[in-house]
Amino acid sequence: MPPKRSASTKAGSEPKRHRRMMTIAEKVTLLDMLKDGRSYAAAARHFGINESTVRYIKKDEANIRKTAAITFSRSAKRVVTTRNKTIVRMEGALAVWIADCQKKNIALDTNTIRTKALSLYENFAAKEPQDDDGNHAEEDDDADEPQPGTSTDSQPQKQRFSASKGWFAKFQKRFALKSVSLHGEAASADTAAAETYVNQTFKNIIAEGGYKPEQVFNMDETGLFWKRMPSRTFLFKGEAKASGFKAFKDRVTLVMCGNAAGFLLKPGLIYKSKNPRALKNKNKNLLPVYWMHNPKSWITKTLTSNWFHQCFIPQVSKYLIEKGLPFKILLLMDNAGGHATDLSHEGIQVEFLPPNTTSLIQPMDQGVIRAFKALYTKNTLADLVACVDAAQDDEDEDFNLKAYWRQYTIATCLQNIQKALQEMKPATVNASWKKLWPQIVYDDEGFTPAEIQHSAIRKSVQLAAIIGGDGFGDMTTEDVDELLDCHSQPLTDADLEDLTKSASEEESETQEETQENVEKTGLTLERLAKACNHAKELKEMLQEWDEDMVRSMQFSNKVDDIMTPYKMLLDRKKKQRQQLPITMFFQPRKKEPVPPATTPSEEIEEVEEVSQEKTPPSEET
Incomplete structure (x- = not known):
């Protein structure tokens, strides 16, 4: 009979292991490592988890990436569960709308947000009718609670979404909006807070840190409708009427960053697709922008952190080395909802501007971004003029400007972005710091953001006259101004509907291509x-x-x-x-089956047959 187990080996005597729950951002990083060819074991060692956990995360990749695309919280850990598809899409659009309103200093309160949520839901539900096969797993928190009754019906009636207070509380938690100031007063620019920051806070930061203009940077993001013409042009009207083709609503987000000395970094660009067809086989590291992707083409905390570590730090490090300056940086940002608040790196001090002051003192908002968009519009019209001239030189009677405009891809957009960046003078970027740091602004005559913008608008009108046609031949500066202003208008329900649509299938098709292709x-x-x-x-x-x-x-x-x-x-x-090894040109030889054992007599007969085959025929003399 085996001896009894000692008391020291009883269950529960060992210390309890603490379970570590990875964040969604960490899981996305792990999935990217696997996608880049790292093994399951290597990924497990990197994060200090079991290999079985890595395989479990890989199986849930679709849900994890979906959650990462819609969440504004970098510390979120739980994956979104199956819910009403229309409500999920509405909440994603609502979060984008709130972030956009905050960026544009538009007043928000609880009732305004709930009313907008109901409007978006009804708009989406009318075009995407709900199915009856289990897409309402969480409708109990999205609808009014059912009243008690005496009905014995086994099938409960579906609850209509009403944007209740309970739903709003959970929506705030899901999208980490608790820190957002929700009030009914007008979110106008705070002049007093801006003056206090400029005259006291900012001066103290510069004095204590001993920063030079080359070491002080400002980052801001902006939306760019990269395939949009003034609304009176026949190109815009044609796209607006064409069913299923509204390219003028295609939007990217640009992350612009420059320093007080006038140096403008390569911008970050957020597109809806990771691998669009127009950039097939292109090295993303050699683009004129730092390429990022998001289904809504919107900035999130994860993308902000990605830009900070992978784009900002490498560029600034190289720049300061060339200038012979130490790696000591002050980065100014606004407190927009999509900006990560946990950015940190040795030698970098990150400061957030006071709320409702960006339009008054943030350098990138003092005309730099608007001047850049004016230059981009001018370059787009110059491309159209060049195509018209080329068609005339070739006597191409079949040339159609509308057909060409449909072929205007994101690759062409990047070319015009690069041209606009090259035309932005350091003096123009330096002049944008006049309200925040007037002491370091040198002579800006002829290079102010306003002058660059007006010059680009005038040239745009001249180029439009060369193109001719409805809306082009009689284009005015007001038409171009209206085009530039469309980026600062609040997003409509139709805009939010387009922004929340899934990315094009072109990405999945491109990803499925083999290395051979x-x-x-x-x-x-x-x-x-x-x-x-x-x-x-x-x-x-x-x-x-x-x-x-x-x-x-x-x-x-x-x-x-x-x-x-x-x-x-x-x-x-x-x-x-x-230098390729010679062995790679040989194919492994298949092993031939071992012949069965033969008797001695059979071996003698086989040897005789072989000797007869090898003996040459005798020649007659």
Whole structure:
């Protein structure tokens, strides 16, 4: 009989393990690691959890990413459960609307938010009728509580959403809106708070930290309707009438950041899709913007933190090294709902401006963003003019400006963003600090944000006259101003409906492509060799045909300069191919089945047959 277990080995004697619950942001980071090719074991070691937990998180990837897309709380830990689809979508749109109103200093109170919620729900429900197969798992907290009765009906009646106080309390908790000031008074600009901050708080921060203009930065985000024309143009009217095609409502969010010395960082850009078709096979690290994605193209606390660590810190570090300055930074931000409040890094001090003062003292809001949008509009019209001129030069009678405008993609948008950034002068960015830090603003005559904006608007009107047609030929500066003002108007129900639609299927289609297809459409060794040969043939043809030798030689030299990066890439790929191990060109040989054992007599017969096959026929003399 085995001995009894000692008392020391009884259950419960060991200390209880504390369960660690990962946040949604941490789970998204873990899923991204797995997507980048890290193993389950490596991800488990990184976060200090069991490998089985990693596999469980991977199985729930869809719900986790959905929760991360709609939550404004970086510390949220629980995944959204199955709920009424219309209510979920309404709440996402409502959170976007609240953040937009706060950004634009629009007054909000509890009743206003509940009324807007009811309006959005009825609008969405009319277009998306509810099904009866279990999409109402949490309707008990979204509707009025049923009154007691004597009915013995086994099927309870569906409750109508009424935006009750109970729902609002849970909505605040779900979207971490408890800290939001909800009141009935007008959220007008607070002049007194702005003056106090400029004359006291900001001066003390600069004096205590010993910051120089190169070390003080301001960040702000703005919406950009990147495919929108003035409302009187035939392009806008055509898109508004076309069913299912309202590209003029396509919106991106730009994260703009610059310092008091006039240096403007590469902006962050938030698009609705991670991999749009227009950027297929493009290296996201080489874009003129820092690429981020969100189904609503809206900034969240997670994206703010991502921008801070992956975009802001690397750029500023490089900039300060070039200037020979220590890594000591002051970053000013407003207190918008989508901004993370837990940003921290050694050497960086993050300060938030007082509420309702951004329109008065925040540098990026003092005309820089508006001037940038004016330059972007001008460059967009310049693209249209260039296409019209090219069609006329080629005598293309089939050219259709509407058809071309439909092909205006996010890739073209990025090109015009880059042009606008190049046209923004350091003096213009420096001048925007005049109200917050007037002592460091140098001579800004001719480069103020207002002057840059007015110049871009005038050129836009001139370019529109060249295009001609309804709304273009008679475009005025007021029309362009109206286009720029549309970004600061409150979001309508139709805008919120478009913002809360799921991202295009183009992302999933692009993600499903294999590496083999990517290689077929990229710069392969054969294609690089072909391009270099074409460049060589072009030089030889012009050297033979052109009577002016100096001109042909200048052309050849320019072609050589342009083709240098492709030649270097070709040489690199050739070396990579030469260095490949010879074993990769062989296929593993299949093991042949072992022949059955033979008797000695069979072996003798087999040897005789082989010897007869190898013996050459005798030649007759």
